[in-house]
Amino acid sequence: MDTELDLHYRRIRRILILTLVLNWLVALAKILYGLFSRCASITADGFHSLSDGASNIIGIVGINFACRPKDADHPYGHKKYETFFSLGISALLFIIAFNLFQEGIKRLYYPIIPQIDMKSFLVILITLGINLWVMNYEHRQGKVLQSDILISDSLHTKADIFTSLSVIITLVAIKLGYPIFDPIATIIISLFIAWSGYNIAKQSSRVLCDTAPILDVKKIVDIVLGIKGVQACHKIRTRGRSDDICVDLHVQVAPDMHMDNAHKISYAIEETIKRGIPQVTDVVVHMEPKEKLNPLQDKP
Numbered sequence: 680m681d682t683e684l685d686l687h688y689r690r691i692r693r694i695l696i697l698t699l700v701l702n703w704l705v706a707l708a709k710i711l712y713g714l715f716s717r718c719a720s721i722t723a724d725g726f727h728s729l730s731d732g733a734s735n736i737i738g739i740v741g742i743n744f745a746c747r748p749k750d751a752d753h754p755y756g757h758k759k760y761e762t763f764f765s766l767g768i769s770a771l772l773f774i775i776a777f778n779l780f781q782e783g784i785k786r787l788y789y790p791i792i793p794q795i796d797m798k799s800f801l802v803i804l805i806t807l808g809i810n811l812w813v814m815n816y817e818h819r820q821g822k823v824l825q826s827d828i829l830i831s832d833s834l835h836t837k838a839d840i841f842t843s844l845s846v847i848i849t850l851v852a853i854k855l856g857y858p859i860f861d862p863i864a865t866i867i868i869s870l871f872i873a874w875s876g877y878n879i880a881k882q883s884s885r886v887l888c889d890t891a892p893i894l895d896v897k898k899i900v901d902i903v904l905g906i907k908g909v910q911a912c913h914k915i916r917t918r919g920r921s922d923d924i925c926v927d928l929h930v931q932v933a934p935d936m937h938m939d940n941a942h943k944i945s946y947a948i949e950e951t952i953k954r955g956i957p958q959v960t961d962v963v964v965h966m967e968p969k970e971k972l973n974p975l976q977d978k979p
């Protein structure tokens with residue numbers, strides 16, 4: 680069982696690494712060619728492809744840590760490393776975006792005429808073809824392996840295709856005698872990169888700031904109240920990544936219930952919640968007697 684899971688993760692990781700390598704080759708080709716032909720929008724498009732690679736890296740790192748079991752110094756597991764790592768990636772994207780934005784503004788004031796010829800179009804078309812192939816391949820494999828990481832990553836590559844198309848339009852405009860389109864496209868692409876940086880930061884901060892991943896706790900209430908012996912529950916809290924949710928809650932049982940029984944019930948609650956909501960990986964139950972007029976009892 681364990682090795683089968685390992686094999687599954689390893690296969691996903693291999694596909695992520697392959698798409699990463701291809702994405703980066705595409706990025707490198709665009710960045711170098713953009714610098715060579717002094718066309719800032721092609722370079723910007725290259726950095727945008729590079730930022731697509733960023734999401735692959737997050738996926739690879741995430742899977743590496745997801746495989747790692749809980750240990751003495753990380754009793755809650757190692758999944759938050761992925762979240763932590765994402766913040767670094769997002770900072771990197773902001774730096775890239777800022778540099779491109781600056782370059783675009785500079786070129787608005789001090790125009791540089793890029794050298795556009797058939798080769799420029801060829802570079803964009805070939806890289807676009809590779810992007811399309813990668814996107815299809817990743818999406819197909821994601822479906823076969825039932826991997827959310829692969830499917831969401833392949834959808835992300837889609838955005839890359841749109842920027843490549845916009846660069847083709849820009850090249851045509853430059854060729855027609857409007858070089859101003861080069862810095863404009865550069866600035867727009869820099870904003871796209873900043874936007875994906877912002878989204879990664881937002882996603883990570885939700886986890887790091889303990890935003891409740893399950894806002895509607897009715898499903899948990901239903902599950903808990905369905906267990907024999909439970910009379911009421913309250914103070915339900917959830918936190919963590921959407922694939923690694925921790926739940927804690929107060930559960931009330933009959934005041935004269937034997938400790939043995941109460942303990943069994945708390946086990947049943949943990950197991951049933953985890954089975955009913957597979958994203959839940961940790962449940963802590965606080966048991967208390969259901970009594971009227973008990974000054975020690977918590978307020979609901």
Ligand SMILES: [Zn+2]
Binds near residue numbers: 750751752753757
């Ligand atoms: Zn550890």
Ligand SMILES: [Zn+2]
Binds near residue numbers: 913929977
């Ligand atoms: Zn309570």
